[in-house]
Amino acid sequence: MANETDTGISLDFVLPAGPAGPQGAKGEAGEKGDTGPQGATGATPTVTVGTVTAGDTAGVLANETDTGISLDFVLPAGPAGPQGAKGEAGEKGDTGPQGATGATPTVTVGTVTAGDTAGVLANETDTGISLDFVLPAGPAGPQGVKGEAGEKGDTGPQGATGATPTVTVGTVTAGDTAGVLANETDTGISLDFVLPAGPAGPQGAKGEAGEKGDTGPAPAIEIAEDTVTSYKLRFKTSAQDIVSPNLRGTSITYNADLSKAGSTTEVPLDALTLSAEYVSADAIRLSIRPKETGTSVLADIRRVSIYDGGVFDIQTNDNTTITTRMVLDDTLFSHSREMHWMNIRIQNPSTGLWSMCVVRTFCSLNGSRTSICVDWLYTGVSFK
Incomplete structure (x- = not known):
């Protein structure tokens, strides 16, 4: 490309690159240079614990921060260690300062x-207690002479706030003259009362004995009522009709010896029959x-046992239709090694009601000592 200048032209050339030439032989290593001066000491990094x-x-996960790194730890939980020995009781602390003296209560007579x-x-009031008395009436005494009213004294200054005492009733006894005795206690006062008893009234005349009535029928x-959960009797006469309370407990126990081959026992459970039979010397x-062959019974069953x-x-057998024999537990240990429970809800196929x-x-x-205890919770229930 030609570019005009003040004195002529300037030529710009674009030349295609030629093919790369062969690699030259490796040059000899130069001499090792002198060790440079030591750099400035870098800032000491901070290492912190994150989560x-x-x-x-x-x-462990290392996360870079502005001044170093933060370490996040994931630790597997170890097994619980044995419980430590109970520590010794600590020393009793110093007695705290005595509280401010409470207001002195007022003791007034109510009714x-x-x-x-x-x-x-004794009835509690805002400033103390009010005492209500019940007194047996004695004979009326003569009316006393009315005394002259005294002049009302000036109100005295309020005293220092005293500790709030407890006021309790001690003894209440009969006597000729009414009185109240205040006994000081550690926290207040206890009041002992003497109340005069009125004279006894005359004894009434003895009534005549009534005639003996005829023996009723x-x-x-x-x-x-007679169900698995209730047994009641009715006692009926011409004048009364009485039904007894429930006379039957809800728990029924069936005991059997199932220690020999071929031994078995059966327990009726509404529309079902529970069977227990010998399997071995251990179970x-x-x-x-x-209960009725050829019928189908709907049931909910939950069985739990703990052994050794x-x-x-x-x-669990939820909403299960039982048409033939169904095994609930094939090995129930028979050396006091197992505790066995079952919750069984049964629908009667004839009535549709549940027990x-x-x-x-x-x-x-x-x-040889097998006990099956049945506790009926309810019978004849509908869930509609």
């Missing part, structure tokens, strides 16, 4: 009423089936 969290795997039995009732007795088996050193065994019970089973000595 410490619990997790399954231990780890005085006549009654058969002497008594005193014996009541008719019939069963008013029995629990199963359940419809605290091992749990759990089974619920708790069944507890405990076996000992190879099953």
Whole structure:
């Protein structure tokens, strides 16, 4: 490209690059230079602890800050250590300063009423207590001479605030003259009262003995209610109709010896039948089936057992239709090694109503002492 100048032209050339030439031989290493001067000392970094969290795997994460690094730790939780020994009781602290003296209470007489039995009732007021007396009426005494009214004295200055005392009633006894005795206690006063008793009235004449009535007819007795949770009797006469309270406990116990091969026992549970049978010298088996062959029974069952050193065994049958024999627990240990509970809710196929019970089973000595306890919670219930 030609560019005009003051004295002629200037030529700008664009030349394509030629192909790269072959690499030259490696040159010899030069001599090592002198060690340069030591640089200035850098700022000392800060190392801080950021977060410490619990997790399954231990780890540390370093986060850069303006002045250094911050370390975040993830620590797996170790097993709980044994409980430490109980520490010794600490020394008793010094007695605190005595509080300000409370206001001296006022003790006033409230009401005085006549009654058969002497008594005193202490009612708390804003400044102390008011005493209400019940006094047995004595004979009326002669009216005394009216005294002259004295002049009202000037109001004295308010005294220092005293400690708030407790006022309690001590003894109340009968006597010829009424009186009140104030006894000082550690925290206030105790009042002992003497109340005069009125004279006894004359004894009334003895009434005549009434004639003995005829013996009434014996009541008719019939069963008013008989269910797994209730048993009541009705006692009925021409004048009365009385129904007894519930005479039946809700717990029914079935005891059996299931220590021999082939031994079994059955427990009725509304529309179902619970069976317990010998399995081995160490265990029995629990199963359940419809009471009537060929029927289907709807049930909710929750089974929980604890055996040996605290091992749990759990089974749930929710909204389960039972048509044939169903095993609930194939191995229930029979050497006092297992505690066994079942909650069973049963729908009667004829009425559609529900009943619920708790069944507890405990076996000992190879099953020779097997107890099945049934506690009925309710019967004949609808959930509509």
